[in-house]
Amino acid sequence: MMDGGATEAQRYVWEGAIPLQIHLHESEVTTLPPPPPALILAPRIGYLPLLVPLIKPHFSSALPPGVDTIWFDYKGLPLKWYIPTGVLFDLLCAEPERPWNLTIHFRGYPGNILIPCEGEDSIKWSFINSLKEAAYIINGNCKNVMNMSQPDQVELWRSVLSAGNMEAYLRVSSKLKLGTVGDEYTVKPNSCSLKSRQSTGETDIAGSVKTDRIPVRLYVWSVSEDFDDFEDAPQIDSWDKISYINRPVEIHREGKYFTLRDAVKNLLPEFFAVKPLVNEEISSIQVEDVQRVPLEDASVEDGEEKSCDVDSCCPSDNAEIKLIRIQGIEPKLEIPFSWVVNNLMNPEHFLHICVCVKVPQENNM
Amino acid sequence: MKVAELLFKNGFKEAYAIKGGIGGKDGWRAIQENLLPPSVHIYPKKKAKMSQQFEMNGGVNQQSENNYEDGSHSMDNGYVKSSMESSPKKKLDSRSSSPYPNVVMVSNQTPMDISSWDGTLSSSDFCLAACAFVEKWKSVNPGLPPWSWVPCPKSPWFASHEEDAVEVSHSGKEELGCSEEEEPIDNALSVQSYSHEVHCYDFHIVYSTSYRVPVLYFRAYCSDGQPLVLDDIEKDFPVNSAKLLLESKWTFITQEEHPYLNRPWYKLHPCGTNEWMKLLFLGDPSLSRIGVAIEHYLVSWLSVVGQVVGLKIPLEMLNNSSHL
Numbered sequence: 001m002m003d004g005g006a007t008e009a010q011r012y013v014w015e016g017a018i019p020l021q022i023h024l025h026e027s028e029v030t031t032l033p034p035p036p037p038a039l040i041l042a043p044r045i046g047y048l049p050l051l052v053p054l055i056k057p058h059f060s061s062a063l064p065p066g067v068d069t070i071w072f073d074y075k076g077l078p079l080k081w082y083i084p085t086g087v088l089f090d091l092l093c094a095e096p097e098r099p100w101n102l103t104i105h106f107r108g109y110p111g112n113i114l115i116p117c118e119g120e121d122s123i124k125w126s127f128i129n130s131l132k133e134a135a136y137i138i139n140g141n142c143k144n145v146m147n148m149s150q151p152d153q154v155e156l157w158r159s160v161l162s163a164g165n166m167e168a169y170l171r172v173s174s175k176l177k178l179g180t181v182g183d184e185y186t187v188k189p190n191s192c193s194l195k196s197r198q199s200t201g202e203t204d205i206a207g208s209v210k211t212d213r214i215p216v217r218l219y220v221w222s223v224s225e226d227f228d229d230f231e232d233a234p235q236i237d238s239w240d241k242i243s244y245i246n247r248p249v250e251i252h253r254e255g256k257y258f259t260l261r262d263a264v265k266n267l268l269p270e271f272f273a274v275k276p277l278v279n280e281e282i283s284s285i286q287v288e289d290v291q292r293v294p295l296e297d298a299s300v301e302d303g304e305e306k307s308c309d310v311d312s313c314c315p316s317d318n319a320e321i322k323l324i325r326i327q328g329i330e331p332k333l334e335i336p337f338s339w340v341v342n343n344l345m346n347p348e349h350f351l352h353i354c355v356c357v358k359v360p361q362e363n364n365m
Numbered sequence: 366m367k368v369a370e371l372l373f374k375n376g377f378k379e380a381y382a383i384k385g386g387i388g389g390k391d392g393w394r395a396i397q398e399n400l401l402p403p404s405v406h407i408y409p410k411k412k413a414k415m416s417q418q419f420e421m422n423g424g425v426n427q428q429s430e431n432n433y434e435d436g437s438h439s440m441d442n443g444y445v446k447s448s449m450e451s452s453p454k455k456k457l458d459s460r461s462s463s464p465y466p467n468v469v470m471v472s473n474q475t476p477m478d479i480s481s482w483d484g485t486l487s488s489s490d491f492c493l494a495a496c497a498f499v500e501k502w503k504s505v506n507p508g509l510p511p512w513s514w515v516p517c518p519k520s521p522w523f524a525s526h527e528e529d530a531v532e533v534s535h536s537g538k539e540e541l542g543c544s545e546e547e548e549p550i551d552n553a554l555s556v557q558s559y560s561h562e563v564h565c566y567d568f569h570i571v572y573s574t575s576y577r578v579p580v581l582y583f584r585a586y587c588s589d590g591q592p593l594v595l596d597d598i599e600k601d602f603p604v605n606s607a608k609l610l611l612e613s614k615w616t617f618i619t620q621e622e623h624p625y626l627n628r629p630w631y632k633l634h635p636c637g638t639n640e641w642m643k644l645l646f647l648g649d650p651s652l653s654r655i656g657v658a659i660e661h662y663l664v665s666w667l668s669v670v671g672q673v674v675g676l677k678i679p680l681e682m683l684n685n686s687s688h689l
Contacts, residue, residue: 080622111592115620115629125615132636133575140483142636215575239627246624247574 006166009343013327014166016044018089020051021099024059025073028106031062039099043163044086044327045346047123048072048079048102050161055104069109071117072102075235078110081117082126087352090325091219091242094356095230113239124157127348134215134349135178137248144176160347169347178349212251214341215350218267219244222359223322230323233356251337260340261333264324264355271321271357323356479646484639485577490659494579495570497660498667505681512570563588564601568676570663571624578638579663581670582623582630595620595631606673618673633670642666 006014022038029035038058042051052070072079074092079102083091089100109116117123132142148156152172159169220243227233236242249263265272324330327344345351486494499512569582585593585601595618599607609617616634623630645665668678 082622112628115622121615125619129616129619129634136636137575141640146636244622244624244627 006170007343011166013344013346014045014163014169016086016328017041017163018044018085019099021101022055022058022072023101023103024062025103025105027108028064029062030064035059035062037101042085044084044089045160046085046163047081047083047127048085048088049081049117049123050120052119059104059106063106066107068106071105071109071114073105074100074102075237077237077239078113080114080239081123082115084346084352086327087217087219087346087354090328090352090354091221092236094221094233094323096328120161124161127157127160128153130348130350131176135176137213137215138178138349144178148172148176173347173349213248214251214263214337215345216249216263216267217244217246217350217352218355219352220268220355220357222357224359226358249337258337259333260324260331260335260337263337263340264321264333264353267353268321268355268357271319319357319359321355321357323354325354326351482643482646484641484643484646486659486662487577488572488574490662491572491579494659494662498663501660501664501682506679509679564593564597566601566674566676568674569623569630570667573635576635576638578635578642579666579670580635580638581633581667581674582621583674584630598631601675603672603675606675633673638666641669645669 018041020038020040020042022040024035024037026034035058038055040051040054042048049070056068056070071081074088077092079088079092089096093100115122128145132145135142135145152175155168156172159165159172221236221241222243223234225234245267247267249266251258251263261272324333326340329344331340331344341351495514499514502509502512564585564587566583566585570579571582572578573580585598587593595610599610602610618631618633620629621632622628642662642665649665664678664682667676668683671678
């Protein structure tokens with residue numbers, strides 16, 4: 001797909017932007033009246049500090065003297081600059097707020113929480129290191145990224161930096177041979193041999209058997225109280241409320257296509273467990289079933305869904321998945337995962353998935 | 366030395382740039398010989414607490430200095446941790462080392478065909494390797510600060526995920542100026558900091574599910590708790606690392622979020638690890654003879670990676686045949 005030009009969805013992702021209303025933190029206001037907030041359109045695939053050259057002139061006259069160490073917060077939560085802006089928005093604004101009101105700080109960098117940011121170089125290398133990681137996950141090495149020519153590297157970064165030239169991005173990124181996930185509708189002849197690799201904890205012989213590994217960054221926000229509307233959702237006031245799971249999803253084909261549900265189940269098996277039965281033996285078998293993800297596909301595709309829907313799914317201990325959001329949309333779980341990956345991944349080839357789960361208080365330890 | 370040659374030929378230098386390679390002038394073996402000069406005697410800072418953590422095998426609620434606290438744990442999702450502090454005046458405590466060979470290690474020995482091995486390991490193998498490493502360290506270096514396994518589930522509902530990553534941790538203090546790579550400092554200029562300032566290093570070994578290899582995370586701080594910036598840390602490092610740090614600012618050691626503690630730590634980039642691990646095993650007749658023994662993985666790995674940060678492995682740790 002990537003090779004033959006962009007799909008419509010890819011274009012939407014690439015052009016997606018979030019209107020920001022940026023306020024200068026009151027402690028840094030030195031003028032009266034305080035400067036009005038800055039309005040700016042932030043590309044979803046971009047990173048907040050990249051906006052600084054646009055924002056700073058707006059506030060520079062109001063700033064106290066000193067050296068800038070710029071960072072942003074949303075309702076007091078310092079924002080991690082290495083998470084793409086669109087992901088931050090999806091994660092922290094369960095009920096989308098437009099414009100998104102952020103606060104900018106030019107002083108007092110919270111170095112105990114945030115990684116220092118030395119401007120564009122930090123972001124560029126964070127991006128490239130992520131790209132390398134993705135390449136390693138997909139190909140088992142990062143040679144193509146390491147060997148990228150200097151002009152290609154510059155072009156790739158420039159296209160991301162401005163979220164501008166998508167064709168340029170596709171041209172360079174296709175050289176990295178990170179490919180796209182194969183068409184899941186067809187069964188690969190050697191698919192059966194993949195089974196053993198997943199289930200055993202034995203030493204893997206990566207390379208001898210090819211499994212598609214998809215780079216995924218999963219952000220899980222767990223809430224303890226229930227709410228009907230995301231407007232009533234509690235505020236995320238600490239990163240400790242977010243579990244960050246950086247684990248590739250391995251696609252196993254066993255005659256059926258691999259859905260987004262399978263992928264999420266793979267990452268968060270606890271939320272897809274079938275209600276435990278009284279009989280201990282039976283429930284232990286079911287637990288096994290959950291881990292061998294593809295086995296359950298059969299029933300999903302036949303339409304007789306044994307495992308439950310996202311809203312009604314009832315994993316152990318009444319925990320439930322309340323929301324799955326990728327690139328601002330809440331895709332149906334029946335969508336082939338290959339489509340999700342190929343169309344909704346970020347330019348560093350990671351698919352960022354935001355999940356909100358409800359975990360009842362008594363299980364919160 | 367065969368290993369060193371192999372590593373050189375295959376770009377090991379690029380991966381971690383130990384200038385002397387394994388057997389070279391400033392290489393691993395050479396450094397091993399000079400291990401632990403009298404000025405770097407080390408004793409466990411929180412020994413009782415740490416060893417307890419390990420013996421309980423990650424099955425208990427524990428609180429580390431990183432405010433990491435959680436309930437139900439299983440072996441597969443945790444990390445091993447220890448703490449050390451260097452001081453020339455402290456005597457080494459003698460402590461009973463665990464009986465060897467350890468049952469768990471032996472029963473889980475998984476030799477495999479080395480020719481098809483790609484240098485990576487699975488998370489459960491990492492767990493085995495980590496436990497073997499912790500045990501071996503304990504028995505070989507009873508006087509050194511132990512490494513210990515620290516469990517860290519992602520969340521309460523993550524208690525028993527099979528593939529959750531694991532982590533080994535180790536922390537220590539280095540007396541500033543006592544590492545042998547450093548030139549003697551002009552006493553007239555910096556006599557106070559030279560003799561009194563102690564730098565503490567925490568080392569964590571975390572399994573990366575992306576690269577399928579262990580990754581070294583560390584942080585450094587002064588004795589008063591003030592974190593050290595990379596410029597200061599660099600001065601504690603072996604000369605070669607400091608140089609490489611300068612040359613490859615963004616791809617060698619960078620600050621990144623600790624995967625479990627969600628705080629900025631320093632991380633050694635792992636993208637060449639599987640390549641040189643494979644070479645290391647291929648090049649060592651005693652290792653390749655028995656196939657890829659997972660138990661040796663972390664020792665071999667740390668013997669290379671440790672050099673980058675000046676963390677030395679006692680030579681006995683590398684002695685494979687004596688115990689297995």
